[in-house]
Amino acid sequence: MKTLIELVAEIVSAHASNTTMTTDQIVNELQIIHAALKNLENAPVENEITESAVEPSKESTITVRQAFRKDEVICMVCHKGGFKTLKKHLSTAHQLTPGQYRKQFGIKSSQKLAAKNFSEARRKAAEERGMTDILAKAREKRMSNLTSRKSAAAKPVKPATSTRTVKGPGRPKKVTK
Numbered sequence: 126m127k128t129l130i131e132l133v134a135e136i137v138s139a140h141a142s143n144t145t146m147t148t149d150q151i152v153n154e155l156q157i158i159h160a161a162l163k164n165l166e167n168a169p170v171e172n173e174i175t176e177s178a179v180e181p182s183k184e185s186t187i188t189v190r191q192a193f194r195k196d197e198v199i200c201m202v203c204h205k206g207g208f209k210t211l212k213k214h215l216s217t218a219h220q221l222t223p224g225q226y227r228k229q230f231g232i233k234s235s236q237k238l239a240a241k242n243f244s245e246a247r248r249k250a251a252e253e254r255g256m257t258d259i260l261a262k263a264r265e266k267r268m269s270n271l272t273s274r275k276s277a278a279a280k281p282v283k284p285a286t287s288t289r290t291v292k293g294p295g296r297p298k299k300v301t302k
């Protein structure tokens with residue numbers, strides 16, 4: 126099969142051999158034909174995508190219990206699955222707020238619009254984040270305590286060493302003098 130560029134070149138050169146064309150005209154025609162062929166080439170692919178995207182909604186309706194699974198949420202509007210959370214999908218794909226969605230499908234407000242594992246993981250992460258915050262603060266406090274203790278301890282250390290040098294055998298001269 127010929128590439129798109131090869132096809133375009135063939136078409137335009139065939140055209141150019143029959144009529145006198147300026148370089149600008151040839152370039153222009155190349156672009157137009159290239160765009161047109163590209164559209165033709167892309168057209169069947171687009172159809173395939175819309176077909177497969179539409180397909181899930183052909184399934185029979187699912188219950189709320191089926192829609193909220195452990196590791197994914199299924200959209201009850203289009204039956205698309207694999208969501209961790211629905212909020213974004215609802216607004217972008219169906220222009221629905223979580224409240225409208227709950228109303229439409231009778232979902233209790235206690236039911237989070239997210240996969241069970243996801244909300245649990247998020248809660249855990251939040252808890253862990255809280256814990257690390259607490260730990261970080263504790264560590265900070267301990268560090269500042271340590272440094273203040275060090276500086277406080279540093280002061281009595283100096284006189285201790287100086288008294289030791291005075292009393293110690295290092296300075297017998299001073300004693301004898």
Ligand SMILES: [Zn+2]
Pocket residue numbers: 200201202203204205214218219
């Ligand atoms: Zn949907």
